Amino acid sequence: MDEVMDVNIGMEMVNIVLLGMLFIVGIAIARMRSLFGIVMLSGIYSLVSAAWYVAVDAVDVAFTEAAVGAGMSTAVLLGAMLLTSRTAKPEKPLKHLGPFLVCIVTGILLIYATVDLPGFGDPNSPVNTGVGLTYLQINWHDTGIPNVVTPVLGSYRGFDTLGETTVVFVAGLAVALLLGFGERSLAETIRKEDKAPPPLPKDDATSNEKEGKE
Amino acid sequence: MLEFILDRANYWAIIGLMMIGLYISFASGNLIKRLVGVSIFQTSICLFYVTLGKVTGGTAPILYGPDIEGGHGGGHGAEETHAAVDAVLTAANSGERYADLVNTYSNPLPHVLMLTAIVVGVATLSVGLALIVRIREAYGTIESDEVRAIDMETAIAQEAEQEKAEREARA
Amino acid sequence: MKSDHHVILRVVTKTLIPIIFLFALYVQFHGDFGPGGGFQAGVIVAVAVILYALIFGVPAAMRAIPPVFTRSLAAVGVMLYAGVGFWALLQGGQYLEYQALFHEEPGGHHGQHVGILLIELGVLFGVSGAMLTIFYAFAGRVAEIRDEDW
Numbered sequence: 001m002d003e004v005m006d007v008n009i010g011m012e013m014v015n016i017v018l019l020g021m022l023f024i025v026g027i028a029i030a031r032m033r034s035l036f037g038i039v040m041l042s043g044i045y046s047l048v049s050a051a052w053y054v055a056v057d058a059v060d061v062a063f064t065e066a067a068v069g070a071g072m073s074t075a076v077l078l079g080a081m082l083l084t085s086r087t088a089k090p091e092k093p094l095k096h097l098g099p100f101l102v103c104i105v106t107g108i109l110l111i112y113a114t115v116d117l118p119g120f121g122d123p124n125s126p127v128n129t130g131v132g133l134t135y136l137q138i139n140w141h142d143t144g145i146p147n148v149v150t151p152v153l154g155s156y157r158g159f160d161t162l163g164e165t166t167v168v169f170v171a172g173l174a175v176a177l178l179l180g181f182g183e184r185s186l187a188e189t190i191r192k193e194d195k196a197p198p199p200l201p202k203d204d205a206t207s208n209e210k211e212g213k214e
Numbered sequence: 215m216l217e218f219i220l221d222r223a224n225y226w227a228i229i230g231l232m233m234i235g236l237y238i239s240f241a242s243g244n245l246i247k248r249l250v251g252v253s254i255f256q257t258s259i260c261l262f263y264v265t266l267g268k269v270t271g272g273t274a275p276i277l278y279g280p281d282i283e284g285g286h287g288g289g290h291g292a293e294e295t296h297a298a299v300d301a302v303l304t305a306a307n308s309g310e311r312y313a314d315l316v317n318t319y320s321n322p323l324p325h326v327l328m329l330t331a332i333v334v335g336v337a338t339l340s341v342g343l344a345l346i347v348r349i350r351e352a353y354g355t356i357e358s359d360e361v362r363a364i365d366m367e368t369a370i371a372q373e374a375e376q377e378k379a380e381r382e383a384r385a
Numbered sequence: 386m387k388s389d390h391h392v393i394l395r396v397v398t399k400t401l402i403p404i405i406f407l408f409a410l411y412v413q414f415h416g417d418f419g420p421g422g423g424f425q426a427g428v429i430v431a432v433a434v435i436l437y438a439l440i441f442g443v444p445a446a447m448r449a450i451p452p453v454f455t456r457s458l459a460a461v462g463v464m465l466y467a468g469v470g471f472w473a474l475l476q477g478g479q480y481l482e483y484q485a486l487f488h489e490e491p492g493g494h495h496g497q498h499v500g501i502l503l504i505e506l507g508v509l510f511g512v513s514g515a516m517l518t519i520f521y522a523f524a525g526r527v528a529e530i531r532d533e534d535w
Contacts, residue, residue, distance in 0.1 A: 012220050019227035026234035026254060035246055042250050049257055057320035058264045059274045059420040063412075064332045065260075067428040072516055073253070073336045075435050079523030080343035081246060084350040088244035089357050099240035107233040111226055119221030121270035123318070128269055132321035136275065137312045144494035145417045145501070146282055148275040148322040149329070153422065154501040157326060158481040161504070162466050164330040165511045169463045171337030172456070172515030175522045178344040181452045182443075182518075182525025276419065311491075333424045333512060340519045347526065 011055070011121075018052040033088045035081050043074040060149045224265050232258040245346045245356045249339060256335050260328040267321035275322035281315055391440070398440045405433040413509055417501070423508025430509070431516035443524045452525070455517035462511025469503045 025045045032038050046069025053062035118125030135152050143151040153161055176182075235258060238251025350356050353364050413426035438446035470481040478485020483500030484493070 009220075012223065015224055016227070019224070019231070022231055023227065023234070026231055026238075029247075029250060029254070030234055030238050030241075035244070038247055038250055042253065045254065045257070049261060052261070053264060056264055056268045057272060057274045058267070058325045058328070059276075060422065060425075061260070061264055061325050061328050061332070063420045063425045064329050064428075065257075067425050067432065068332050068336045069257070071432040071435075072428050073339055075432070076336070076340045076343060076519060076523060077246070077250070079520065080340075080347055083347045083523065083526055084246065084356050088242060088247050089360075091241065091243060096241050099237055102240065103233040103237045106236065107229055110229045110232070114222050114225040114229070117222070117225060118266075119217075120224050120265065121268045121272075122221075123269045123272075125266070127266045127324070128321045130323075132267065132323035134312075135322055136277075136315060136319055140277055140282055140313055141311050141492060143497040143501070145497070146277040147417055147419060148277065148319070149325050149420075150416050150422055150501060150505075151497070152322055152326045153329065154504050155483060155497060158470075158504065160326075161330060161508065162470070162481070164334055165463055165466055165508055167334050168337045168515045169459050169511055171334075171341050172459055172518040174341050175344040175519045176456065178341075178348055179522040179526050181456065182447070182521030182523075183452055274420070329422075329424060333428070337515065337519075340523075344522065347523075 014055050015052070018048060018055060021048050022052070033090060035086055035088060038088075039074060039077040039081055042077065043070045046070045046073070060147075225262070228258050228261045228265065231261070243357045243359050245349065245358060246343070248358075249342050249346070252342075253335065253339055256331075260331060263324040263328050267324035269318055269320045272318040272320040275319045275325065277317075277319070279317060281313065281317055394440055398436060402433050402437055405429060405436070409433065413505065414502075416505060417498075423505035424512055427509045427512030428516060430513040431520065434517055435520050438520070438524060443521070447521065447525070450517065452518065452521045455514045455521065457514070458510050459514030459518060462507045462509065462514055464507075465510060466504050466507030469500055469507070473500070 022045060025041055025048065029038050029041050029045070032041065046065055050062045050066040050069070053059070053065060118127070122128070135156060136148055139145070139148045139151050143155055145151050232255055235251050235253075235255030238254065239248045240251075242248055242251065346356055349361065353361050355361060355364075409426045409429040412421035412429060413423060416422035416426075434446060434450055437449065469483075473482045473485050474480055476485045476488065481500075481504075483496040484491065486496035486500055487493075489496050
């Protein structure tokens with residue numbers, strides 16, 4: 001009995017330390033003005049939350065968060081930052097008051113609602129006795145795949161995943177339609193290499209660009 | 215009382231993170247910072263789902279030991295898996311679809327939902343960033359109040375032009 | 386002409402990128418037994434190419450993996466996923482019902498294994514292609530940045 005309690009408290013300590021780190025990173029993002037710092041801190045936020053996912057047994061989610069949040073979204077945010085600006089404008093001090101009050105009130109209401117939620121790690125909560133438990137029980141008979149997440153993703157909820165893949169595809173298409181497919185930089189370098197042998201390029205725009213680059 | 219607080223400390227911390235995300239997306243005028251706030255908000259939703267699926271004493275939802283291949287645990291070579299498949303086939307014929315689990319596992323369902331949500335989240339984030347890049351090219355700024363001011367100026371100028379044209383048409 | 390203050394980065398990257406691809410394949414095909422799957426592997430593939438683009442320049446990466454290839458890869462991935470569903474339809478089952486792929490009894494696993502393998506491949510293609518298209522779109526756009534922004 002005592003041992004179980006100790007384990008729980010150790011678990012809670014890990015939780016609280018990691019969530020506290022997330023909290024500090026979040027507040028740093030809120031107070032920061034350098035966009036580069038914000039982007040890097042959001043990458044750190046993703047990495048810490050990946051560590052927290054491992055602590056609550058969600059290894060697949062942790063893997064995804066580490067690859068997507070810390071790798072992909074940081075790269076995309078950096079690319080967008082390079083195309084826009086480097087710093088955010090300083091804000092007027094009184095403008096913070098309204099959003100701050102709204103957030104405080106919403107937070108208090110949500111915390112009031114948590115009183116009715118099941119406790120952390122409760123095996124008898126409605127979440128953990130419903131369809132999730134059924135998946136765990138019937139998965140080995142149905143598919144013979146040990147990692148339950150994969151069959152639920154691919155087989156039981158295959159329609160969902162088809163939809164998600166389509167959403168990712170459409171998002172890629174939308175970005176390409178908004179920004180172009182990105183062949184412009186390739187075309188430019190090829191043109192430069194082709195025009196490198198003659199010393200004087202005739203086109204004014206390209207010569208300006210060359211001067212700007214060098 | 216302590217147990218009550220420890221049970222809910224996770225929820226409260228996650229609500230705090232959610233409110234930080236909400237505050238960033240409300241209060242900052244910079245559009246990129248605003249999107250970072252939205253993505254923090256979204257991550258906190260993922261944290262909330264996953265924390266609901268945690269079972270005390272459970273492990274990651276990957277079946278092991280006696281829950282697969284009826285006893286001889288460990289290893290997942292090709293031959294062993296095939297043997298296990300055969301064993302399960304015979305079990306299936308005797309009609310046991312619902313297995314009694316020996317080990318405790320956390321709930322896999324929130325993990326699946328959040329796994330796909332994270333990937334879709336980065337896709338939608340990049341659509342938003344592409345829109346911001348286009349806004350920067352059209353307006354020369356990514357501060358929302360400056361964008362609004364430019365919009366206002368253009369609208370007033372257009373109205374004045376229209377009035378002028380109407381007056382000229384009347385005269 | 387070539388500056389050589391990135392020599393260490395170049396050499397390390399050249400040895401690292403094949404290992405990253407190999408790890409992506411491990412994540413892809415080991416997803417049945419451990420953490421991993423198509424989404425993660427797709428993002429890791431994309432990240433390997435992005436690393437190459439960061440070190441050797443975007444034009445070099447576009448020459449190695451052209452944008453035409455990445456956007457067709459994304460489309461092929463989604464079509465592969467949807468095609469598995471139609472395969473099941475043609476075999477007399479319901480859409481995405483892997484049990485019907487080889488006309489198995491309940492409890493048979495061959496169809497499930499093949500179906501999940503194929504759709505995970507579709508997810509890998511779709512996600513890596515879409516992510517690379519997004520990266521190329523951002524990286525290929527010419528930055529027109531003012532001096533006072535720095």
